[in-house]
Amino acid sequence: MGSSPKAVLILSGKRKCGKDYISDLLLSRLGADRCSILRLSGPLKKQYAQEHGLDFERLLDASDYKEKYRADMIRWGEEKRNKDAGFFCRLATRGEGSEREVWIISDARRVSDIDYFKTNYSKETVTLRVQADMKVRENRGFVFTPGVDDAESECGLDQGVDWDFVVTNNGDQQQLEADLTALLDRVQL
Template sequence: MENIELIILFTGKRKCGKDFICERLNNQLQPQLCEIIRISEPIKSEWAKKLNLDLQMLLSDGPYKEKYRKDMIDWSDEIRAKDYGFFCRKAIQKATKKIIIVSDIRRRNDIKYFRDTFDDRIRTVRVSCPDEVRIARGWKFQSGVDDVESECGLDDYTDWDLKIMNDGSVDVNQIIEQIVKEFKLDDYLII
């Protein structure tokens, strides 16, 4: 993990477009230098093993995942209560590139783990958009999911390196350009 030069932590509410932005950013950067990791991957992997579920379906963005989301959140919170960095550590262990995009930061302890472990190599991005846009993208409020720490734990956090409004008023290419400029990623772009 010493080869990691920069870790960009993305956060935002469900259906705000953070995964879309992360994928677009990753596709603009040289593949031998950049990769996306997800904290949700080891959570879903462990959950799938525990309940003998289809991991690929849990990793997808569909109703199968939503069926298990609340129980998975509760279970992962129990694990975090014992070891706040458990899932972050498992996710970053697979990282092999210089630039790491973490697409799903959800809690203050996620940021704390990465700051404590990687110090000045961390940059944070908050992606926001109005609820009506999220609804148009398929979001529907779910009690026990949208009103708990996994969705609201960073609502009052203010120490962002970059805040992005992804409401459709700005082209995603402009958003990517803003991220590249802010974090000095020009040398990593695909030419």
């Protein structure tokens, strides 16, 4: 698998801002026959499980099993990325769903993720930052967790990226729909 997409939509934003929610809206507008949501975090766990002889399914759920390996998995991921910044982006875009013509990357976390797509798919890439107020995020279940919410993986894109679109997702559905229409108008299909 793995192909030449016509558009790559990259989403980023703080926890519980609505990245998955908006990815699903975009997917239903574009149609699942030609669009897929690709997650960069999936291949990391899969590859880690493969290389360490672990149970991939158990690494995905919120179990003690996952907690046991979390720190080592983060360390291992950093090591891979330091050697090859595009390692996980490449895995994600060669797996299931990569044959479709629009990719929604729903969990960009680092400048190196954005750089990878801008370098390899410069014409196709459109970046989207999702914003929501802290109160709204808290109502959606966000609780600040030290070691997670102040780590690079959650803060790496807070500054320094020139986003193509910034969408506010505080619950105004009409505004959100209008913003997504503007985004999709920009996508050349």
